[in-house]
Amino acid sequence: MPKFDIAGKRKLWFLISLLVIVPGLLCMFMRGFNFGIDFTGGTIIDLKFDQPVSIAEVRQSLVPYGLEGSTIQLSGAESGATESDAVMIRTTDLEEEDRKAVMAGIESEVGHYTVLREEKVGATIGGELITNAVTALVVSWLLIIAYVAYRFEFRFGIAAVLALVHDILIVLAVFSFTQRQIDSSFIAALLTIVGYSINDTIVIFDRIRENLRLHFRRGGDINELVNRSIYQTLTRSLYTVFTVMFTTAALYFFGGETTKDFAFALLVGFGSGCYSSIFIASQLWIVFRERAEKKRHQPKAATAK
Secondary structure (H helix, E strand, O other): OOOOOOHHHHHHHHHHHHHHHHHHHHHHHHOOOEEOHHHHOEEEEEEEEEEEEEHHHHHHHHHHHOOOOOEEEEOOOOOOOOEEEEEEEEEOOOOHHHHHHHHHHHHHHOOOEEEEEEEEEOOOOHHHHHHHHHHHHHHHHHHHHHHHHHHOOHHHHHHHHHHHHHHHHHHHHHHHHHOOEEOHHHHHHHHHHHHHHHHHHHHHHHHHHHHHHHHHHHOOOHHHHHHHHHHHHHHHHHHHHHHHHHHHHHHHHHOOHHHHHHHHHHHHHHHHHHHHHHHHHHHHHHHHHHHHHHHHHHHHHHHHO
16 A cells, blocks of 8 residues: 555545634635626726727726726637727726726727727626526536436445545635635536546545455455555546646736636636546545444344344
8 A cells, every 4th residue: 555545544635624624614604795787787898999999008008097807808809810990898887986997997908999988887796697507506516416427326426526526625715715706617617626636536436446356355445445446547647737737827926817717716616627537536435334334233233242
C-alpha cells in the first residue's frame, strides 16, 4: 500500500470541506449573492458614434462608475470585427443622475454619439432560470445515481452525487464570500463543473470495482483497496485537472472582462471537483459500505447471544 494513507484520513478531508462549506452556507444566508442584470434587470443603451470604436474603449469609460462588468456588444459589425460605430450597452439599473453622468463620461472618453435607444428592462432570466437550473441539476443527479447504481452499486451512486453537491456548495460559498457577480454564464459554469467532476469520480470508482475481486480474494483492508485505486488513477486525475485549469486560467487572465466570473467559477469548480473525486467520493463510499456491513452483522450477533 502507498505510504500516505488517503482513505484512512477521511475525517480530515471531510473536516477541510466542512470548514469551507459551513461558513459558506452562513454567508449565503447572511450576505446572499451579487446577482447580475440577467437576474435583477437593468438598463439597455444603444449608441451610434461618429467614428468606429472598440469594446475596450467603451468599457474603459465605464470604469470610474464601477460599471466595467457591463455587457457591451458591437451592433451591425461583421463577424470578427473589433470596432463599430454602433454599440449596445447593457448595465445595471441606473437612476437619472447616474445615467446622465455615465453618458457624459462615455462622450468625454470615447467620442460624440447619438442615442438610438434607451430603456429599462426587467430580469430576462431571474427566477425562471434558477428554477430550470435547479431542476436540471436534480434530474442529472437522479440519473447519475441510477446509472452508477446499475453499473456499480447504489452506494457508489449516492457517494458520487454527494461529491457533486460538495462541489456546487464550494463554488457557491466562494462566490458568496467574494461577492463576485452571478449571471447566466455562472449557471453554464455549474453544469460544466458537474460534468467534469462526475467523469473524474467515475474513473476512480471504476478502478475500485476492478480491484474489488482481488481485494476479497486476498482479504485486504478496505482502506488499502481505495488507496491503491486512487494512486493508480492519480496521474490521470492530476494531468486532467492541470490541463483544464491552465486553459481556464488563460481565459481568466487574458479573456474579456465579461468572461472573468465564468472562468473564475470554472477554476474553483475544477479544483473542487478534483479534490472531491480523490478525497471525498471514495471516502464516502467507504463510510456507506462500513455502515452496511455493521447492519448486516448486527442480527447475527443478536441471534448468537
